[in-house]
Amino acid sequence: MATLSWNSPEGPKQHDLGDLTRIGRLPDNELSLLDGATSGLHARILRQGDAWVVEDNGSRNGTFVNNDRVSRRPLRDGDRVLVGRTEFLFRTAQPPAAEGGQTLMWRRGQPAPAEGRPSTVARALPIEELLRSDTRGATITPVSTLAVARAAVARPDANAAQLARRLKATYEISQATAETLDTAELLDRVLAALVGLFETADRAFILLSDPQSGEVTTAAERCRVAGQAAEGGISKTALDQAMRSGDAVLCQDAAADDRFAEAASIIGLGIRSLMVAPLVFRDQGLGAVYVDTMRGIRAFAEADLELLCVAANQVAAVLANARLHDKVVASERLAAVGQTLAGLTHCIKNILQGIKGGAFILDKGLGLDDLDRVRKGWEMVRRNNGFMEELVYDLLTYSKQRPPEYALADLNALCAETCAYIEERAKAAGVPLNLVPDPELGPVQVDPKGIRRCLLNFVGNAVDACAGRPGAAVTVEVQGKAHDGFARILVRDTGCGMAPETIAKLFTVFFSTKGSKGTGLGLPVSQKIIEEHGGRIDVASEVGKGTTFTICLPVRRHETAIA
Amino acid sequence: MPKKVLIVDDEADMRDFAQAALEDDGYQFVFAADGVEAVERAAAEKPDLIVMDVQMPKKDGFAALYDIRRDPALRAIPVILLTGIAEKTGVRFDAGTVKEYMGEQPEAYFDKPVDPDVLREAARKLLAK
Numbered sequence: 001m002a003t004l005s006w007n008s009p010e011g012p013k014q015h016d017l018g019d020l021t022r023i024g025r026l027p028d029n030e031l032s033l034l035d036g037a038t039s040g041l042h043a044r045i046l047r048q049g050d051a052w053v054v055e056d057n058g059s060r061n062g063t064f065v066n067n068d069r070v071s072r073r074p075l076r077d078g079d080r081v082l083v084g085r086t087e088f089l090f091r092t093a094q095p096p097a098a099e100g101g102q103t104l105m106w107r108r109g110q111p112a113p114a115e116g117r118p119s120t121v122a123r124a125l126p127i128e129e130l131l132r133s134d135t136r137g138a139t140i141t142p143v144s145t146l147a148v149a150r151a152a153v154a155r156p157d158a159n160a161a162q163l164a165r166r167l168k169a170t171y172e173i174s175q176a177t178a179e180t181l182d183t184a185e186l187l188d189r190v191l192a193a194l195v196g197l198f199e200t201a202d203r204a205f206i207l208l209s210d211p212q213s214g215e216v217t218t219a220a221e222r223c224r225v226a227g228q229a230a231e232g233g234i235s236k237t238a239l240d241q242a243m244r245s246g247d248a249v250l251c252q253d254a255a256a257d258d259r260f261a262e263a264a265s266i267i268g269l270g271i272r273s274l275m276v277a278p279l280v281f282r283d284q285g286l287g288a289v290y291v292d293t294m295r296g297i298r299a300f301a302e303a304d305l306e307l308l309c310v311a312a313n314q315v316a317a318v319l320a321n322a323r324l325h326d327k328v329v330a331s332e333r334l335a336a337v338g339q340t341l342a343g344l345t346h347c348i349k350n351i352l353q354g355i356k357g358g359a360f361i362l363d364k365g366l367g368l369d370d371l372d373r374v375r376k377g378w379e380m381v382r383r384n385n386g387f388m389e390e391l392v393y394d395l396l397t398y399s400k401q402r403p404p405e406y407a408l409a410d411l412n413a414l415c416a417e418t419c420a421y422i423e424e425r426a427k428a429a430g431v432p433l434n435l436v437p438d439p440e441l442g443p444v445q446v447d448p449k450g451i452r453r454c455l456l457n458f459v460g461n462a463v464d465a466c467a468g469r470p471g472a473a474v475t476v477e478v479q480g481k482a483h484d485g486f487a488r489i490l491v492r493d494t495g496c497g498m499a500p501e502t503i504a505k506l507f508t509v510f511f512s513t514k515g516s517k518g519t520g521l522g523l524p525v526s527q528k529i530i531e532e533h534g535g536r537i538d539v540a541s542e543v544g545k546g547t548t549f550t551i552c553l554p555v556r557r558h559e560t561a562i563a
Numbered sequence: 564m565p566k567k568v569l570i571v572d573d574e575a576d577m578r579d580f581a582q583a584a585l586e587d588d589g590y591q592f593v594f595a596a597d598g599v600e601a602v603e604r605a606a607a608e609k610p611d612l613i614v615m616d617v618q619m620p621k622k623d624g625f626a627a628l629y630d631i632r633r634d635p636a637l638r639a640i641p642v643i644l645l646t647g648i649a650e651k652t653g654v655r656f657d658a659g660t661v662k663e664y665m666g667e668q669p670e671a672y673f674d675k676p677v678d679p680d681v682l683r684e685a686a687r688k689l690l691a692k
Contacts, residue, residue, distance in 0.1 A: 357579070
C-alpha cells in the first residue's frame with residue numbers, strides 16, 4: 001500500500017497508488033492536476049513488485065524527487081515528488097494515526113487547530129515544504145517566506161495555534177501572488193489573509209504611490225467592522241516614516257509613542273496600535289501595507305511585524321512585475337500602432353499620387369483636346385480608386401473578427417472566374433495562365449467572396465512573379481480528392497521564387513516586395529480568410545525556380561456540417 | 564539640344580505622371596522600372612536629371628542613389644527622389660535624413676503625393692545650374 005499526499009487548493013488530498021498512476025494535466029490521468037506548469041502526461045508512478053518507481057514522461061518542466069530532476073527513480077518512503085507546482089509526499093505505509101495532535105494541515109474555511117503540543121512542531125515540516133512547492137514559479141522571493149516560516153516554527157514561545165495561523169496566512173499570500181494576475185484582486189486577497197491572521201487588527205490598507213507623481217493612494221482596504229475603513233484616515237506620520245526610511249514601523253502604544261506625539265490621526269481616530277511595512281522592490285518604493293487597531297495597546301508583536309514584512313515583500317515583487325509588464329505591453333502596443341500607421345500612410349500616399357497624377361493627365365488632355373490623354377488619365381483615377389476600395393476592404397477584413405458567410409460554391413468556377421479576371425493583366429505581362437479544374441469536386445460550403453479575394457491575391461502575385469521572365473507561367477490547379485478531408489487549390493508559378501527571409505515575412509502586415517504596387521495586406525488578409533474557414537496555406541518556393549501556394553480548405557458539403 | 568531626364572519608377576502610371584508634369588519644358592525622356600535598370604540607364608544615357616521613386620523592386624531608390632554617387636562618371640547628375648514612405652524607425656525622411664541614412668543626399672526629395680508644379684519647378688531649378 002502506497003499513497004501520495006499533497007495540498008490542493010481545496011485542501012489536503014491523498015491518492016492510493018495502483019499499479020500505474022499517470023500524473024498530468026489531462027483529465028484521463030489517474031491524477032489530474034489543474035496546473036499550467038504540468039505537462040499533459042507529465043509523469044507516471046509504477047509498482048514493480050514491492051518497489052515503486054517514478055518516471056518522467058519527457059515533461060517540459062521536469063519531475064523532481066527531493067529536489068533532484070529525475071527521468072526515472074525508485075521511490076522510498078518519505079520522498080517528495082515535485083510535478084509542476086504540486087509537491088507530493090510519497091508514503092509506503094499509512095502515516096501513524098495522529099496521537100491526538102494535529103498535523104498542521106489546514107482546510108480552507110475551517111478554523112486552524114486550537115491547541116497543540118511541542119511535538120507538532122516537527123510535524124509542521126511537510127507544510128513548510130508545501131509552502132515551498134506553492135511558491136515555486138511565482139514572482140516572489142521564496143527564501144524570505146521560508147525564512148520567516150522557519151522562524152515561526154522555531155519560535156519557542158509561539159503556540160501551535162499561532163504557528164498554524166501564521167503558516168496559513170503565509171501560504172494564502174503565496175497562493176494569492178502565484179494565482180492572481182489582477183492586481184486589485186491580489187491586494188484584496190493579501191489583506192483578507194492579513195486581517196484573518198492578525199486577530200487584533202481592526203483595519204488593513206495597501207497604499208500605492210504613483211510612479212510618476214509620487215502621490216499615495218489607497219489601493220485596497222479591509223476592516224473588521226463594515227464601513228470602518230472608510231471612516232477617518234490612517235496615521236500619515238507612521239506611513240510617511242515607513243515609506244521614507246524603507247523600514248517597517250511597529251507602534252505598540254500609539255498615544256504614548258513620542259514619534260507620533262503630534263500626530264492628529266493617532267489621537268483623533270483613537271488608533272492604539274499599528275504596524276506599517278513598506279513595499280520595496282530593488283530599492284524602489286512602491287507603497288506600504290498598513291494595519292492598525294483601536295482596541296488596545298500591544299496588539300501586535302514583533303513576530304507580527306516580521307510576517308507583515310514578508311507579505312509586503314511578496315506584494316512588492318508582484319507589483320513591480322505587474323508594472324513592468326504594463327510598461328512592456330503599452331510600448332509594444334504603441335510600436336504596433338506606429339507600424340500600422342506608417343504602413344497605411346504609405347499605401348494611401350501611393351494611391352493619392354495615382355489619383356492626383358491621373359487627374360493631372362486628364363486635365364492636360366482636356367486642355368489639349370487630346371482624347372487619348374483624357375482616357376489615360378481617367379484610367380489612372382479609376383484604377384487608383386479601385387485600389388482604395390481594395391485597401392478599405394482588406395483593412396476591414398483584417399481588423400474584424402467575422403465568421404465566413406458560407407454558401408454552396410464551386411471551387412472550379414471560382415478559380416475560372418479569377419483566371420478570367422486576371423487574364424488581361426497576365427497577357428499584358430506575357431505570362432501564360434493555365435487552369436486545371438477537378439471535375440469530380442462538387443459544390444462545397446465556403447465564403448465565395450472571401451475565397452475570390454484570396455484567389456485574386458495569389459494568382460495576381462503569381463503573375464507578378466513571372467513578369468519579365470521568358471518561359472515562366474502560372475498554373476491554378478484544383479485538387480478535390482484528398483483523404484484528409486481538405487480540398488486544395490494550388491497556385492503554382494515558375495517565376496522568380498522567394499528567399500527564406502521573404503517567406504518568413506510573407507504574412508506580416510504591410511510587408512511587400514512589390515515596391516509601391518504592394519499594400520502588404522494581400523497575404524495577411526488571405527491567410528485570415530482561409531484560417532476563418534478552418535483551413536491553412538502552405539508555401540513552397542525556391543529562388544529562380546518558382547513558388548507554389550497551396551490553399552487547403554476543409555470540404556463541407558452541408559450547412560449542418562459547419563460547427 | 565534638349566536636356567535629358569531619366570524617370571525611374573516601377574509603376575507605369577507614375578512614369579506617365581512625371582513625364583506629363585515635365586514635358587512642357589521640352590525635355591527628352593528615358594525610363595527605367597527599378598533601381599538596377601536605373602543605374603544601367605544612367606550610365607548608358609548620361610541624363611541631365613534623374614527623377615526616381617524610392618520603393619522599387621530589385622534595388623530601391625536609396626541604393627540606386629548610393630551607386631550613382633559612387634560612380635565618378637555619374638556622381639554629378641542631380642537626383643530628385645519621390646517616396647510614399649512616411650517614417651522609418653521614427654525618423655521623418657527629408658533630404659537631410661536620407662543623407663544620414665544612406666550617406667548620400669539627393670538634390671531634392673518629395674513626399675508623395677507630389678504636385679506636378681512642384682516637380683516641374685524643382686527640375687527647372689536643377690537643370691538651370
